[in-house]
Amino acid sequence: MKVVVAKTAGFCNGVKYALEMLLRVLREKKSGEVVCTYGPLIHNNHVLRMLRERGVEEIDKPEEAAGKIVVIRAHGVPPQTRKILYENAVKVINATCKRVARVQAVIKQHAKKGYHTVIVGDEDHAEVIGLKGYAGENGIVIQSAKDIVLLPDSWKKVLLVAQTTQNEEIFDRISKEFLKKYPQGIVKRTICAATKERQNEVKELAKEVDAMVIVGGFHSGNTVRLTEVSRSTGTPTYHVETEKELPFDEISKYKLIGVSAGASTPQWMIHNVVQALSEL
Numbered sequence: 001m002k003v004v005v006a007k008t009a010g011f012c013n014g015v016k017y018a019l020e021m022l023l024r025v026l027r028e029k030k031s032g033e034v035v036c037t038y039g040p041l042i043h044n045n046h047v048l049r050m051l052r053e054r055g056v057e058e059i060d061k062p063e064e065a066a067g068k069i070v071v072i073r074a075h076g077v078p079p080q081t082r083k084i085l086y087e088n089a090v091k092v093i094n095a096t097c098k099r100v101a102r103v104q105a106v107i108k109q110h111a112k113k114g115y116h117t118v119i120v121g122d123e124d125h126a127e128v129i130g131l132k133g134y135a136g137e138n139g140i141v142i143q144s145a146k147d148i149v150l151l152p153d154s155w156k157k158v159l160l161v162a163q164t165t166q167n168e169e170i171f172d173r174i175s176k177e178f179l180k181k182y183p184q185g186i187v188k189r190t191i192c193a194a195t196k197e198r199q200n201e202v203k204e205l206a207k208e209v210d211a212m213v214i215v216g217g218f219h220s221g222n223t224v225r226l227t228e229v230s231r232s233t234g235t236p237t238y239h240v241e242t243e244k245e246l247p248f249d250e251i252s253k254y255k256l257i258g259v260s261a262g263a264s265t266p267q268w269m270i271h272n273v274v275q276a277l278s279e280l
């Protein structure tokens, strides 16, 4: 079996930066100091286990940062949470990805001018929770073009943004409906270039191979979307976290397999999957 690995597979710059910041804090911390992350640093259980083994705690209430060094992950946090973290922690390391911070700033600017913000994304995702916080009382999260119908006609100032890891085609469909309803509305294309590159490469690669394997956490939104993009081409696609979940019997009938991975998948996990496939 031949395996082709996508060039864009694996960590994006935002995730790499957050992990590097955390590892640096672990190296430099004084004895007795406790390091924690607000929420899981990335959506990858194997990396999280490694961090726990190195003593990193995970908190889910900002008050729990009291007396600890806290790392804000790449997804960012709402301003209210950020304030509590700064009030309680010994030190705050802000590893919010620059691209996410830019979307937060756009929402904040428009919220100050009285805009309603419509965010295309997963309501429960940490990045979206953070973005919504910057919209104040006037933020709403939607997932499909159908949701636009449900928005009030009375809104005059309306902004549309996307979670940075959204599917481009879905966002395009939603923005068309949005502008039909609010011709005066503002659309900001806030999908991250790293996401677009990954999705485009997967789309192209999927057309050239017999089957695709996408490696990454089952809870990782961008990995799930990569899987959807690959499936939308009609090519059989398997989403696995590790090589152990590969359906060997089924997959061994293919001659050429394409492999890509989500933005929170470390290289060693991609390597293990590629190796297992190559040995078939």
Ligand code: SF4
Binding pocket: 012, 013, 014, 015, 074, 075, 097, 098, 099, 100, 164, 165, 192, 193, 194, 195, 263
């Ligand atoms: S996908 Fe893009 S926006 Fe999200 S953390 Fe990675 S680099 Fe930042």
